[in-house]
Amino acid sequence: MSSHYQVLIIGGGTAGIMVAAQLKRKNKLVDIGLIEPSEKHYYQPAWTLVGANTYDFEKTEREMSSLIPEGVKWIKEHAETFIPDQNKVITAEGKEFTYDFLVVCPGLRMAPELVPGLTEAMDKGIVCSNYTDPQHTWEVLQNFKGGTALFTMPTTPIKCGGAPQKIMYLADEHFKKSGVRDKTDIIFALPGGVIFAVKPIAKTLMEVVDRKDINVRFFHKLVKVDPHKKIAWYEIDKDLTAGGCVIMSDDDTKTLDKEIQHNYKNVKTEIEGNLYGIHFDMMHLAPPQAAPKFIAKSPLATAEGWLSVNDKTLQHTQFSNIFGLGDTAQLPTAKTGAAIRKQVPVVVANILEMINAKKLTAKEYNGYSSCPLVTGYGKMVLAEFDYSKEFKPDPMIKSKLFIADSSQEHWRLWILKKYILPYIYWNKMMKGIEV
Template identity: 75%
Template sequence: MSQHFQVLVIGGGTAGIMVSSMLKRKKSDLQIAIIEPAETHYYQPAWTLVGANTYNFEKTGRPMASLIPNGVSWIKEFAETFDPENNKVVTKNGTEFTYDYLVVVPGLKIAPELVEGLKDAMDKGVVCSNYTNPKHTWETLKNFKGGTALFTQPTTPIKCGGAPQKIMYLAEEHFSKAGVRDKTDVVFALPSGSIFGVKIIADTLMEVVDKKDINVRFFHKLVKVDADKKIAWYEIDKDLTAGGCVTIADGDEASLDRDIQYNYKDVKVTREGERYGIHFDMMHLAPPQQAPDFIRNSPLAAETGWISVDSKTMQHTKYSNIFSFGDASNLPTSKTGAAIRKQVPVAVANILKLIDSKSLSTKEYDGYTSCPLVTGYGKMVLAEFDYKKNFKPDPKLKQFPMLLNDSSKEHWRLWMLKKYGLPYLYWNKMMKGIEV
């Protein structure tokens, strides 16, 4: 015997709670249920600050029960299979639920197994990640006594594309305060050819890199982590037929490929065939990430494994009564809470219009997202942009007291927004279904 709801929501993360709250706020008689097994809901954007010892980890979590909106049923189970032809979802326990409308927002899965050796290395010794255990990140930074501090990220999409470099800027400042900076090389190895996808922001970040004397290595695809020997192995994702040495100067820095090396530091690198192994004394990384298995193996997924939706309406490309957004969707924008903040009102408007008149609303999502790029203790840049990678400051954020006109430059007021303003906005507005 299956239970029926008008709207069934998969996932109790940022997207799931916000969409349920907003739907309930706008149409109080809707029968809504959230399928979510977790007991605790985390405000993950603060984990960068936890990793740098400037935010209390305990304050980032709240009981899931305190966030489920009044009148919304909480099904404490794992969703497992989708039967969209029959408007049905089955949980791991075998419970069946049917729906008029389905909102699939389960977030994503951390997938260290996609890089050889990473599963065994994660969150142990000198390998740390704010994505999984920010408290261990702080222990690692605190215990670091100098050498090569390597910061890196994978080729997969990740939650908040800027997060792998935020902790690097904070760590560099901590090393200075701790008196170990002068015997430290800070290296940032990343798979793309630019430090950030929006030029005005990339220019600001390269100034930060210059100021902090950081070696950036572009086109570096992480393929293996050897935790025992403390080596991160990379393949270079760039056409190297032009000759010239790639990542090792071998005594002649003039031979380096400048597109790959910026502000070269002579850290120890071992070469084996086409692989380059950067030796590290500590490493922080964003692990590879992908859609959860039950999504990738479902009829809702695109070839990439992410849920296939229309980029403007959030409606599924095949099933008109299914919506998805946030981290699990294939929306071509950054996977951030700021994106969800703008996606939810569009999805809600469309679902309510469909219930009301079997048509979509005129509201469309333009790809807006933002990445609060912390560049030091008390400093931040706010990267806000749309699908076209245009820099696009949100006028609503300007309503915060003291906010400034140019968020593309470092400023202490933006740090205050990150540390105090955004968590307040999250818990008191977004989680309550208030459009912000």
């Protein structure tokens, strides 16, 4: 026997709780079920600060039970199978749930297995990630005594694309305080050709990189990690045949074409076939990330395994009574809590209009996302943009924080990151108040 809900939500992360809370605020009579197996809910944006010992991990954690809105049925199970033509979801525990409307927002999963050797390396002590264990990141930074500090990121979509470099800027300042920066080379290896996709932000970040003397290596696609020899192996993913070789085997000062690096540092490297290896003494990375397997194998997924939704309405591309948002949705913008903040009102408005009038509203999501880029202790840049990838700062930042240009570093933006945003998250967003 199945249980029926007017609205069934998959996922109790930022998106799921916000959708449930906003629906209940706008219409208390809506019958909502929320499928979420986890006992804890985390404010993950603060994990960058935890990794640099400037925020308490405990403050990022709340009991899931404390966040489920009043009147919403918490179904503490794992969603497993979708049968959308029957409006049905089956859990891993074997229970069936039917719905009038389905909201799919289970987030994404860490997938270190996509890079051979990475899972083992992350258990070895000197490879860390704020994405999985920010407290371990701080241990690694404390134990680092100099050498090559490698920061890197995968080719997959990830939560907050700026996070892999935020911790690097904080690490640089910690290394100065601990007296090891003079005997340290900091390397940032990334798969793309720019440090950030929004031009004014990229300009500021390259100035930060120059000030901190960080070696940036572009077009580096991480393909495997040797946890024993401490080598990260990359493919150099750029065709430079017209301008000479990318890799040369004799003089390491010429190993990488000048076109694909900035602030060259002569760290230990080696070549194996067409792979380029960087030796490291510590490494921080964003692991590869993917949609949950139950999404990827479902009839709701794109060929790439992500949830298939309309970019603007967030309605599923095939099933009109299904909506999707958050990190698991295939949307051409950054996967951040700020994006979810703008997506939720669109989903809520459309579901309520579908209930009442069987049609969508004119409300649309424009791709807005923001990435608070911490550039040091007490300094931050705020990247805000939409589907156009152009810099689109919120006028409230200028008027309420008295910041003329949020593409430049400012201490008030650090206050926003460390104090204001967590307060807004727990006290407004999680309670269904639009901000």
